[in-house]
Amino acid sequence: MSAVAPAPVRPVHGLFAIVGFLVCVELASGVLQGYYTPIYSDIADHLVIKDADVNWFEAAQLVVSALVVPPLARLGDLVGHKKVLLVSTAVTALGSWVLAFAPGFTTFLVGWAVQGAYVVWLPLEIAIIHRRTAGTGRQAVLTRRAAAILVGALELAVIIGALTSGALVEATSMGFLLALPAIVVTAVFFVVWWGIEDVPGDATGGYDWGGLVLITAALGLVMGGLIAIRVQGPGSPLAWALVALGLLALVPFARYELGHPEPMVDVRLLASPGQWPVQLTAFLFGMSVLGAQIPLSTFARTDPDTAGYGLGADASFVSTLIGVYVVFLAIGAFTLPLTARLLGPRGALVLGALLVAVGYGLWLPLHDSTGQALLNMAIAGVGSGALVAALPATAAAAAPADRTGFATGMTNATKTVGGAIASSVFAICLASAGSIKDPVKGHAPLSGYLTVWAICAVAALLAAVALWLMPRGPEPGAPPTLEA
Numbered sequence: 001m002s003a004v005a006p007a008p009v010r011p012v013h014g015l016f017a018i019v020g021f022l023v024c025v026e027l028a029s030g031v032l033q034g035y036y037t038p039i040y041s042d043i044a045d046h047l048v049i050k051d052a053d054v055n056w057f058e059a060a061q062l063v064v065s066a067l068v069v070p071p072l073a074r075l076g077d078l079v080g081h082k083k084v085l086l087v088s089t090a091v092t093a094l095g096s097w098v099l100a101f102a103p104g105f106t107t108f109l110v111g112w113a114v115q116g117a118y119v120v121w122l123p124l125e126i127a128i129i130h131r132r133t134a135g136t137g138r139q140a141v142l143t144r145r146a147a148a149i150l151v152g153a154l155e156l157a158v159i160i161g162a163l164t165s166g167a168l169v170e171a172t173s174m175g176f177l178l179a180l181p182a183i184v185v186t187a188v189f190f191v192v193w194w195g196i197e198d199v200p201g202d203a204t205g206g207y208d209w210g211g212l213v214l215i216t217a218a219l220g221l222v223m224g225g226l227i228a229i230r231v232q233g234p235g236s237p238l239a240w241a242l243v244a245l246g247l248l249a250l251v252p253f254a255r256y257e258l259g260h261p262e263p264m265v266d267v268r269l270l271a272s273p274g275q276w277p278v279q280l281t282a283f284l285f286g287m288s289v290l291g292a293q294i295p296l297s298t299f300a301r302t303d304p305d306t307a308g309y310g311l312g313a314d315a316s317f318v319s320t321l322i323g324v325y326v327v328f329l330a331i332g333a334f335t336l337p338l339t340a341r342l343l344g345p346r347g348a349l350v351l352g353a354l355l356v357a358v359g360y361g362l363w364l365p366l367h368d369s370t371g372q373a374l375l376n377m378a379i380a381g382v383g384s385g386a387l388v389a390a391l392p393a394t395a396a397a398a399a400p401a402d403r404t405g406f407a408t409g410m411t412n413a414t415k416t417v418g419g420a421i422a423s424s425v426f427a428i429c430l431a432s433a434g435s436i437k438d439p440v441k442g443h444a445p446l447s448g449y450l451t452v453w454a455i456c457a458v459a460a461l462l463a464a465v466a467l468w469l470m471p472r473g474p475e476p477g478a479p480p481t482l483e484a
Contacts, residue, residue: 021195030157038166064116073409096182123408151333151389211264214253221246274398281463283418288456290419332385355383357460363453
């Protein structure tokens with residue numbers, strides 16, 4: 001009994017150190033997400049490829065991101081979240097080093113796809129914190145606060161990464177430039193190795209290989225079809241056939257998982273009142289946070305004297321626009337504990353979704369000046385930052401202890417799939433006249449951009465409705481006096 005007595009106190013003292021080490025991981029994640037964006041054209045020159053071929057990097061990593069999260073999240077629940085965090089960090093470091101020494105396009109593409117393993121980092125970190133705070137009496141509150149810190153660090157690192165690569169691209173070789181992210185990720189591997197305690201997983205049972213094969217087949221077919229739509233256009237029979245087969249494959253997958261004692265994807269848990277609003281919100285939120293970035297960039301670069309719309313911005317202003325958006329993402333993440341205290345956890349989520357809806361909705365009447373663009377992205381950024389931080393923490397709070405890694409991981413998986421679907425839909429919206437990738441030679445119609453923003457706004461409103469339907473009750477682990 002004496003060994004058990006200090007348990008409620010020990011996690012609180014250890015939590016600060018753990019969050020500090022995990023902040024280092026998110027700093028590396030932010031570097032990976034922001035570092036390459038300003039130098040895509042330079043990478044294309046380095047590999048002697050066309051700028052349009054860079055889109056294959058995004059497509060390859062998107063497929064990997066959607067496929068690796070469910071199995072790795074489940075593996076974390078089984079063997080321990082630190083072990084899987086180490087493995088995913090090692091794989092990400094390997095992919096990053098491949099980029100630094102890739103002799104050509106194919107090798108670089110493989111390295112870029114492998115680097116996509118980093119998408120499971122944040123869900124695993126939330127699961128680690130959620131478990132570490134068990135027994136404190138404030139598990140959900142502390143997890144939410146830690147998630148806000150992690151996401152804030154991530155968004156600030158995106159800016160740092162973008163500024164660093166933009167400043168060094170003219171001053172050093174491409175090989176050295178591409179090696180810097182690899183060095184950062186490699187260092188983080190040892191930070192995790194040394195700084196995070198190794199705790200066995202809570203889940204029991206074996207690994208659901210049958211479920212892994214079925215979900216991989218379903219997601220692979222859907223993602224392959226979406227990529228085919230982007231490459232071949234919406235008139236491709238092959239593309240739609242792949243999407244249809246992928247959706248049909250979900251039926252036997254769901255039946256198989258419902259009958260499995262330890263499923264790869266816990267369908268029953270996802271359908272529970274505390275989970276489905278969160279996962280649906282992640283899917284809808286992915287449409288704007290992942291799918292709308294290219295349309296926003298091409299709209300800003302379009303010359304209004306030529307197309308009759310656009311901001312006529314150069315690359316430096318687009319970087320400023322992205323920077324403003326990311327800064328307000330960080331603000332939304334850092335202020336999440338305050339808004340959750342004032343409005344409650346559910347109210348904070350609903351407010352975040354509504355801000356995203358307002359931000360993109362304002363693009364419909366306000367898109368004629370840079371000031372209007374900055375205002376729109378600032379509002380959407382605050383809401384997006386709150387959702388990025390709150391969704392995995394909320395999923396963890398509504399999951400049993402042996403499924404926290406799975407629940408948090410699924411928020412990233414559904415967000416990725418939502419972004420992929422939206423990206424293809426937006427490509428169709430903007431392809432009726434010209435190209436979304438070349439705003440100089442071919443201009444998409446303004447109505448296409450208006451459709452994109454309308455879809456993002458409506459998706460965010462639907463997310464707010466779904467979140468409002470979440471059950472309101474005492475947070476898991478919270479004393480009744482806190483609710484009073």
